[in-house]
Amino acid sequence: MAGLFKVAAEAEEDGGLLSDRIRNALTDEIASGALVAGSALEEQQLADRFGASRTPVREALRQLVVSGLVEVRGRRGVVVARMTPERIMDMFETSAEVEAMCVRLATYRMTPLERSRLIELHEGSRAMVEASDVDAYDAFNRVFHECIYSATHNSFMAEQAQDVRARLSAFRRTQLRQGDRIRKSRDEHDAIMQAIAEGDGETASRRMRAHMLNAAAALRRYIEDRVRSVQSPEPDDV
Amino acid sequence: MAGLFKVAAEAEEDGGLLSDRIRNALTDEIASGALVAGSALEEQQLADRFGASRTPVREALRQLVVSGLVEVRGRRGVVVARMTPERIMDMFETSAEVEAMCVRLATYRMTPLERSRLIELHEGSRAMVEASDVDAYDAFNRVFHECIYSATHNSFMAEQAQDVRARLSAFRRTQLRQGDRIRKSRDEHDAIMQAIAEGDGETASRRMRAHMLNAAAALRRYIEDRVRSVQSPEPDDV
DNA sequence: TTATGGGTTTACGTATACACTAATTGACAT
DNA sequence: ATGTCAATTAGTGTATACGTAAACCCATAA
Numbered sequence: 340m341a342g343l344f345k346v347a348a349e350a351e352e353d354g355g356l357l358s359d360r361i362r363n364a365l366t367d368e369i370a371s372g373a374l375v376a377g378s379a380l381e382e383q384q385l386a387d388r389f390g391a392s393r394t395p396v397r398e399a400l401r402q403l404v405v406s407g408l409v410e411v412r413g414r415r416g417v418v419v420a421r422m423t424p425e426r427i428m429d430m431f432e433t434s435a436e437v438e439a440m441c442v443r444l445a446t447y448r449m450t451p452l453e454r455s456r457l458i459e460l461h462e463g464s465r466a467m468v469e470a471s472d473v474d475a476y477d478a479f480n481r482v483f484h485e486c487i488y489s490a491t492h493n494s495f496m497a498e499q500a501q502d503v504r505a506r507l508s509a510f511r512r513t514q515l516r517q518g519d520r521i522r523k524s525r526d527e528h529d530a531i532m533q534a535i536a537e538g539d540g541e542t543a544s545r546r547m548r549a550h551m552l553n554a555a556a557a558l559r560r561y562i563e564d565r566v567r568s569v570q571s572p573e574p575d576d577v
Numbered sequence: 578m579a580g581l582f583k584v585a586a587e588a589e590e591d592g593g594l595l596s597d598r599i600r601n602a603l604t605d606e607i608a609s610g611a612l613v614a615g616s617a618l619e620e621q622q623l624a625d626r627f628g629a630s631r632t633p634v635r636e637a638l639r640q641l642v643v644s645g646l647v648e649v650r651g652r653r654g655v656v657v658a659r660m661t662p663e664r665i666m667d668m669f670e671t672s673a674e675v676e677a678m679c680v681r682l683a684t685y686r687m688t689p690l691e692r693s694r695l696i697e698l699h700e701g702s703r704a705m706v707e708a709s710d711v712d713a714y715d716a717f718n719r720v721f722h723e724c725i726y727s728a729t730h731n732s733f734m735a736e737q738a739q740d741v742r743a744r745l746s747a748f749r750r751t752q753l754r755q756g757d758r759i760r761k762s763r764d765e766h767d768a769i770m771q772a773i774a775e776g777d778g779e780t781a782s783r784r785m786r787a788h789m790l791n792a793a794a795a796l797r798r799y800i801e802d803r804v805r806s807v808q809s810p811e812p813d814d815v
Numbered sequence: 816t817t818a819t820g821g822g823t824t825t826a827c828g829t830a831t832a833c834a835c836t837a838a839t840t841g842a843c844a845t
Numbered sequence: 846a847t848g849t850c851a852a853t854t855a856g857t858g859t860a861t862a863c864g865t866a867a868a869c870c871c872a873t874a875a
Contacts, residue, residue, distance in 0.1 A: 357829075358639070382857070392830045394632075397858090401596070401636045405643040414836060414857055429733040436682070436734070440674045495667040496674070503737070595859070620827070630860045635828090652827055652867060 358395035361385070362402050369408050369419055372509045377421045380409060407506065424562065427510065428555060434507055435551030437500050438484065439544040442531065445490035446540035453490045454535070460486065461532050468525050473515050476524075480511075483528070514558035527553065596633035599623070600640050607646050607657055610747045614657050618647060645744065662800065665748065666793060672745055673789030675738050676722065677782040680769065683728035684778035691728045692773070698724065699770050706763050711753050714762075718749075721766070752796035765791065 365385075368374045385396045400417050403409040409417045422430075449457070460483050467476040484504060488497035515521055527550040534543035603623075606612045623634045638655050641647040647655045660668075687695070698721050705714040722742060726735035753759055765788040772781035 383855095393857090394829055394831090398636060398639045398828095401640050402643045405640045415838080416857065426733060429731045432731055433734040433737060436678045440678055444674070493667045493670055495664060496671040499671060499737070499741070621825095631827090632859055632861090636858095652865095654827070 356395075357389075357391050358398040358402075361389050361391065361395055362399035364389070365399060365403060366406075366408065369403075370505065370508050374419050376419050378419050379415075380417050380419065382416070406502075424559075427507075428559065430503070430507055431510075431551065431555035431558070434503050435548045435555065437503050438487070438551050439548035441491050441496060441500050442487050442535070442547040443540040443544035444493065444496070445487045446535050446538060446543045448492045449490035449535075453486065457483070457486050457490070457535070458532065461528055464525055464528070468521050471521065473512065473521065476521055477512050477515055480515075480524070481508075510558055511554070513561060514554055517557040517561045520554070520557045524550070524554065594633075595627075595629050596636040596640075599627050599629065599633055600637035602627070603637060603641060604644075604646065607641075608743065608746045612657050614659050616657050617653075618655050618657065620654065644740075662797075665745075666797065668741070668745055669748075669789065669793035669796070672741050673786045673793065675741050676725070676789050677786035679729050679734060679738050680725050680773070680785040681778040681782035682731065682734070683725045684773045684776060684781045686730045687728035687773075691724065695721070695724050695728070695773070696770065699766055702763055702766070706759050709759065711750065711759065714759055715750050715753055718753075718762070719746075748796055749792070751799060752792055755795040755799045758792070758795045762788070762792065 365374070365380075374380075380400060382393045382396050382400070385400075386393045389396065400409060404411055404417065408420055410420050411417050445453075460479065464476060464479045464483070467479060481504075485497075485501065488500045491497060515524070527546065531543050531546045531550060534540075534546055603612070603618075612618075618638060620631045620634050620638070623638075624631045627634065638647060642649055642655065646658055648658050649655050683691075698717065702714060702717045702721070705717060719742075723735075723739065726738045729735060753762070765784065769781050769784045769788060772778075772784055
């Protein structure tokens, strides 16, 4: 999983490997929700869409299987990973624990430069909250957490955290639109920053965990509201 | 990463997919150290070895790339992932934090049945220490930690922990042969079990982290001893 | 002796063809 | 009308073939 987004982070070079381009495209479409969970991914159909043969499509799908974004169903092809509400909550809880783990180490190890960079980012987010700019805050949020990852000075841990976070990106944005979640999110960031400034990694860790779990709870409320209004379609079942 | 060992955990059925069998075989060979880091993996050569064509071999290699066990080098094929000592220590530290995270949740959530199962396992390890049976203790150790993973009652977290642990399996066994590491390892397990029995997840977590970092330190000493005696070969470089 | 250039070769990346499994559909019997 | 069985078909899994790019080697010149 470590390398899943390494290539995606590189340029959009069309000269890259076809199988990698297909993998990145599918990754984006799944993470963004353009490909809904449970929908079948047919090899020839994807090959036609990307103007390629089945070979690179197959390799892309196999990589997505390992990264957990799609699931194989025997010989019946692959489907976009079906996330049950329980599994989504499990992933959010894991993400909360991982973030808590990272911020604890980061607090003890970050350089003054990294600290000032984080403070600068945090200050900049105030305007986004005032403007209720969800997209801007979502982008800031991503950078904010990535800065904490790298401040652990443990590249492997940073990759792991990044992977977990990436797999939740499809849900995070919807969560931010819930009520005044943005404002609360920034307040929680503020409390975390305070603990970091005091060099109290344990407190920063606890606050980060609570912060992430609050985000998960906001998402849960959001989902339950939608389930109440729309009957769940159950697009594909055994 | 999540699904990396899901298939490996299944039976050794030869009827399974050829690409999966190849992937599992290569995974085992890399994890066990049979394939040393830095060695090139040629597609046709592997195809001949497994009596298959290049197609399933390529798919297996692509999956190993995502799981981080091998690295691509432009068009020059893939090589077994080159682990620098720094990266290995990063992985051990991450593993330590992940284990600490798991045992904390597990302490709060495990059922009486899971607790008694863990106690039973721990008791059984005493005889292995007395007999200095490294292989048996290594196998026990794996089950012991997996029980803690599942006791988190968070399947996603359990998978993540399992993946991190699996990627270190090649080093863990050598580490156990260092001095009287086995006896100390069991003593540390004992302290962890005590905290679990008292329902003190925070203490269990701290002790687990220390336990894992001790294992990493033992490995480091072991590696440094070997580096001192043998000049590092540097089998393949840029 | 060393550096550079071109030719050769090897191996990857992709396309296409074939095999085989399993899902689907239709017919027939109950 | 419904259930079951067989035939068809659609789609995956694997093999093979082809194009291309990079590495290697050797010859030649400075």
